[in-house]
Amino acid sequence: MTARRRPRQERSQQTVDRIVAAGVRVLAQHGYQHASTNRIATEAGVSPGSIYQYFADKDAIVAEITRRLVDEFAAALTPALRRAASRPRGEATRVVIEAVLDALGQHADLLRAIVDRIPQAEQVATLQDVRTRLSDAIFNLFLIQGIDADEDALTRATWMIVEVSEHLTIRYVLDAPAIAREDFVADLERVIEGLTPTPR
């Protein structure tokens, strides 16, 4: 469970927002271990006690931050996915990749705060969710497209595509290697294509 109470009043909502925003800033600047609740409270212009009106403990703040990243990411992605549905396979892949890069880029700070500042093993909960949903989506996509290789092959392809895509897009956004975006997209598309099982 994340939030202690889901505040309806506007002022409360504002307080929560300010805490979360402060959390992101403090996390980005000081890292997970030095992101003390007191610092977050100060940064948010809120008393330490107030934090515990809305969050059960420190980790709940991080969980909420993650949840928001995921939500906003999903929201930013939705239209692209819809658009992709009506395109031929190769183009669809490209459209989605572009959309992912855009979405990640818009929340680079948040992303860095979570991905680079929190140990993997602690990120689990919410992020694992996303990955699962992503995997399911891709797996279903295979089925829809009539790519019915044996199940093991589909599972494998799904796993590899998810891992590669997630990792590469995140690192591309966060590390900004000296690679032109169109080249990166083309390469990634080719990799995904190569990993997609061929219909029998």
Add this chain to the structure above:
Amino acid sequence: MTARRRPRQERSQQTVDRIVAAGVRVLAQHGYQHASTNRIATEAGVSPGSIYQYFADKDAIVAEITRRLVDEFAAALTPALRRAASRPRGEATRVVIEAVLDALGQHADLLRAIVDRIPQAEQVATLQDVRTRLSDAIFNLFLIQGIDADEDALTRATWMIVEVSEHLTIRYVLDAPAIAREDFVADLERVIEGLTPTPR
């Protein structure tokens, strides 16, 4: 440098080893933030003060752990690299991947302690080193094999191959997805092949 003093007596070496071993266990079990020096000392059967005979501070222990992982990994890999040198390209790739999986698998605990338990942003200099050396090696390999596409393409291919290979092999070893090893190797080989620039 990591060590405070380079121990001469045998007892010292044992103590250092016990501290490092305890560090790995504690890291693996409790994660970076809860890996307190006192816990490590207790786990090592050593007094807290003893740690500071050999390590400048807590991070130095982590650094040493990382260094050992890297060293042992490199050692385990060397013969395979030599063997690979005399094989045709495709087979060489496969031989190296297999060797990497073996090497990583032998130190899965260590690997998990570092990769999953320490925030990326703190993962020490030593690891960056490895990545750099790996990149250089691959880049040179391209040149040696007469693959002289333009430099940008080589840089890009290097970056993508390193990121993909590192991430996939590590996740494969640590997450043990339900994928047959030979299939995984074949897939990864294919991805790498696909990313390798074609000679003009």
Add this chain to the structure above:
Amino acid sequence: MTARRRPRQERSQQTVDRIVAAGVRVLAQHGYQHASTNRIATEAGVSPGSIYQYFADKDAIVAEITRRLVDEFAAALTPALRRAASRPRGEATRVVIEAVLDALGQHADLLRAIVDRIPQAEQVATLQDVRTRLSDAIFNLFLIQGIDADEDALTRATWMIVEVSEHLTIRYVLDAPAIAREDFVADLERVIEGLTPTPR
């Protein structure tokens, strides 16, 4: 600056006062090096953490103690200085000496804690300040009284008078030698008189 936050509530002020008071007692009893923050906290009936609500570190407590001593000393001295202004030189000197002895005597414990328990080299900025202000005052007094020997002589006289007066009054108060106060005052007055440059 010394305080971390300037307390608004009354309770805060009380806590600060209790910490400072405990600091004085602990300093007096155990000396600077054994005046641990934990001991001070215990003596103050306060948790260790509370100290750091109001003081940046241990030295800040000492600095605050010193500041208070200096302030109270200055306050106790002011009326005497005013009274002295309207007296002939010799008597004025005597009046001031008496006032200094009174002022120091009122804070003997504090004085001992600082002067005898803290190494000279660490005796904080605040004390240097006082000495500087004292020197300036005396130097100006010379000028006002039309004692215009050459500057070197004034500087020298100032230095010697400050050193002698400070040291003798402090030691008289702290060591309580078997000397009648009126005799001590007379002697010191004579010494100061002897060190005062004669007007040309």
Add this chain to the structure above:
Amino acid sequence: MTARRRPRQERSQQTVDRIVAAGVRVLAQHGYQHASTNRIATEAGVSPGSIYQYFADKDAIVAEITRRLVDEFAAALTPALRRAASRPRGEATRVVIEAVLDALGQHADLLRAIVDRIPQAEQVATLQDVRTRLSDAIFNLFLIQGIDADEDALTRATWMIVEVSEHLTIRYVLDAPAIAREDFVADLERVIEGLTPTPR
């Protein structure tokens, strides 16, 4: 008690000397509280354990340092005192002051290490000795010179002269104020003269 054993063998004596010398350096550089025995041992090129062959504890080192300062100071002073015996009063005073300044100046580092780096309250033992001996000498001098004011006056004069002389000469040597030595000596001589009881 200071030394654990008074070593006769040459090598032992050398070790003690090195420890003491290292103690002075470390004290001067780091101050009393940060002058750890380990640091002293390292600086002396000796093992920590060896220190405890020759000194009961850390304070014994400081005590020994103090003792040496006092001894060397006394040694440096003796001839001057002898010379002074045959001079008229005023000149004798001057000769002694000059000798004191020389003696202190030769051991400025040692002096600073002790006087400025160790809390007064901890200097007691050995230094109090010197002061006592000095007081006795002056008191006797008064008697010898037939200055037989009442005992209280002698006691008072002795106390004041000792305090003033000790403090001023030490501060003059350590703080090096912008005062010509001959002027300083003349002033101090005048002060002492003024404090000396007049024969009835």
Add this chain to the structure above:
DNA sequence: TATGAATGAGGATTCATTCAT
């Protein structure tokens, strides 16, 4: 005697959390 590895109590400081106001 000398060594230096080992000790462990103790020190300064932090920070998630509570609770009286």
Add this chain to the structure above:
DNA sequence: CATGAATGAATCCTCATTCAT
């Protein structure tokens, strides 16, 4: 609801001292 003072266990680290070799 909000405040912010207070808490106190836990953290990293130091250092005088001991003792097996």
